[in-house]
Amino acid sequence: MDFSVPEELDEIRAAVRELCSQYPGEYWRALEPDRYPEEFVRALTEHGWLAALIPEEYGGAGLSLTAASVILEEVNASGCNAGACHAQMYIMGTILRHGSEEQKRGYLPKIASGELRLQAFGVTEPTVGSDTTRIQTTAERVDGGYVVRGQKIWTSRALHSDLMLLLARTTPLEQVERRTEGLSTFVVDMRAAQDAGTMTIRPIRTLMNHATTEIFLDGVEVPADALVGEEGKGFRYILDGMNAERILIAAECIGDGRWFVGKAASYASERVVFGKPIGANQGVQFPIARAHAAIEAADLMRYKAAWLFEEGAPCGAEANTAKLLASEASWAAANACLDTHGGFGFAEEYDVERKFRETRLYTVAPISNNLPAVARLKAASERSSASCSIPRPMKTTRERRSLSGHSGRCSGGWTTCWTPFSTSGPAVPTFSRPLTRSTSSPRACNSIVSQMPKAVQSSGSSKIRHSARTSCPCAGESS
Numbered sequence: 457m458d459f460s461v462p463e464e465l466d467e468i469r470a471a472v473r474e475l476c477s478q479y480p481g482e483y484w485r486a487l488e489p490d491r492y493p494e495e496f497v498r499a500l501t502e503h504g505w506l507a508a509l510i511p512e513e514y515g516g517a518g519l520s521l522t523a524a525s526v527i528l529e530e531v532n533a534s535g536c537n538a539g540a541c542h543a544q545m546y547i548m549g550t551i552l553r554h555g556s557e558e559q560k561r562g563y564l565p566k567i568a569s570g571e572l573r574l575q576a577f578g579v580t581e582p583t584v585g586s587d588t589t590r591i592q593t594t595a596e597r598v599d600g601g602y603v604v605r606g607q608k609i610w611t612s613r614a615l616h617s618d619l620m621l622l623l624a625r626t627t628p629l630e631q632v633e634r635r636t637e638g639l640s641t642f643v644v645d646m647r648a649a650q651d652a653g654t655m656t657i658r659p660i661r662t663l664m665n666h667a668t669t670e671i672f673l674d675g676v677e678v679p680a681d682a683l684v685g686e687e688g689k690g691f692r693y694i695l696d697g698m699n700a701e702r703i704l705i706a707a708e709c710i711g712d713g714r715w716f717v718g719k720a721a722s723y724a725s726e727r728v729v730f731g732k733p734i735g736a737n738q739g740v741q742f743p744i745a746r747a748h749a750a751i752e753a754a755d756l757m758r759y760k761a762a763w764l765f766e767e768g769a770p771c772g773a774e775a776n777t778a779k780l781l782a783s784e785a786s787w788a789a790a791n792a793c794l795d796t797h798g799g800f801g802f803a804e805e806y807d808v809e810r811k812f813r814e815t816r817l818y819t820v821a822p823i824s825n826n827l828p829a830v831a832r833l834k835a836a837s838e839r840s841s842a843s844c845s846i847p848r849p850m851k852t853t854r855e856r857r858s859l860s861g862h863s864g865r866c867s868g869g870w871t872t873c874w875t876p877f878s879t880s881g882p883a884v885p886t887f888s889r890p891l892t893r894s895t896s897s898p899r900a901c902n903s904i905v906s907q908m909p910k911a912v913q914s915s916g917s918s919k920i921r922h923s924a925r926t927s928c929p930c931a932g933e934s935s
């Protein structure tokens with residue numbers, strides 16, 4: 457097992473961090489409560505970061521999911537908010553994997569260049585919530601295409617997107633054998649629909665600045681060639697994309713977590729109360745150190761999930777686990793950071809309260825942590841009660857890549873849907889050029905120390921410094 461980090465990832469981190477340094481806390485604060493970070497998103501687009509997953513032949517960078525996750529992690533670790541634009545990176549995956557060549561050639565180069573934004577994802581509806589297969593929005597077949605009627609809620613970035621990937625029911629629920637069938641995905645031209653007066657978008661003010669909206673679809677005319685893949689298979693396509701989404705969101709949470717830990721640690725070493733830095737008190741150290749440990753653990757799961765994804769292997773359980781662990785870790789770090797700052801944690805100028813609000817989202821969206829947790833418990837109990845305990849032979853990469861789709865049926869309740877469908881996605885050859893995790897290096901050890909709270913490395917508190925050294929498994933080797 458090789459845990460070393462390839463140089464390319466360090467280069468990506470450095471470049472993203474450099475770009476993000478031009479968008480400090482003041483920039484984000486000035487946007488509150490609800491202005492879109494247009495300049496920041498434009499800069500990320502122009503530097504090609506949001507086209508990381510688009511293959512080179514379509515104008516993108518053709519990077520691996522691991523590399524893409526590092527980009528978003530670094531955005532959040534820099535104090536910025538990738539939530540403003542992360543979907544531009546991954547929604548296009550549905551077109552890439554399931555779209556026609558004409559759709560790929562038509563959309564992907566323009567998405568890569570930023571000429572078109574595809575960063576609105578219309579799945580959730582007000583009446584059915586997490587129970588996606590019961591959505592009420594319909595796309596009715598007419599001459600030349602479809603007419604869409606219904607309502608979406610929480611469609612983020614809709615007012616800053618040209619296109620929306622829409623999930624709608626094309627066959628009534630009563631006429632399908634399984635409720636996962638009869639749903640279809642469309643690439644909808646939002647500008648045209650708004651101009652025609654058939655689409656109304658209303659912003660929803662939320663806890664944090666997230667540009668989310670509700671959308672009313674009152675007879676939106678969609679041409680036949682806007683259908684992605686086969687009619688009726690849309691639910692599967694959406695789930696295919698969710699593994700990548702979960703891994704990327706996990707990485708953002710890890711970035712947030714690192715920001716909180718770093719911020720808490722440096723404040724703990726600077727703030728002197730009762731004649732010593734507050735970080736000299738174990739009561740202050742422990743929650744920060746625990747959050748740091750949780751982030752590191754979640755990070756391992758994120759890399760494992762990304763690796764499986766790149767191998768074309770089932771990764772639904774790992775992707776969801778990574779998102780769950782990372783969102784809980786970042787939330788723990790957020791609380792530790794706020795507590796460390798005491799009253800100042802509530803003051804805008806420290807950015808702690810802003811990041812605190814931003815990271816809170818990810819235990820609830822894009823999927824509530826309850827749902828994959830329930831699914832995993834169910835899957836685990838099914839595994840443990842299965843008669844065969846002989847390990848299944850590993851498939852070769854080639855065999856895995858040849859998996860053409862979902863092996864599973866959505867047999868019963870919604871809980872089973874999340875795991876079987878999202879674990880057996882098709883091959884992902886298009887996310888080419890995986891960055892290999894190469895040579896081993898003692899840097900792996902050093903980086904553990906360097907990522908510990910800054911106070912641990914630099915403060916005058918010998919107690920904190922001591923705990924950092926001892927927490928490194930290779931303490932004897934590190935300088």
Ligand SMILES: Cc1cc2nc3c(=O)[nH]c(=O)nc-3n(C[C@H](O)[C@H](O)[C@H](O)COP(=O)(O)OP(=O)(O)OC[C@H]3O[C@@H](n4cnc5c(N)ncnc54)[C@H](O)[C@@H]3O)c2cc1C
Pocket residue numbers: 576577578579580584585586587609610611612613662666668817820821822823824825826827830
């Ligand atoms: C800021 C924001 C941005 C979003 N952006 C998008 C977007 O761009 N596109 C999009 O399609 N959606 C988006 N969402 C929607 C998001 O994915 C949903 O909010 C989320 O999936 C939960 O759905 P819900 O809010 O309807 O909760 P509900 O489904 O009503 O659930 C409410 C609570 O009950 C729990 N619950 C429900 N059923 C069970 C069960 N069987 N067992 C245990 N617990 C259960 C849930 O876990 C949750 O905690 C966004 C949401 C927010 C808040």
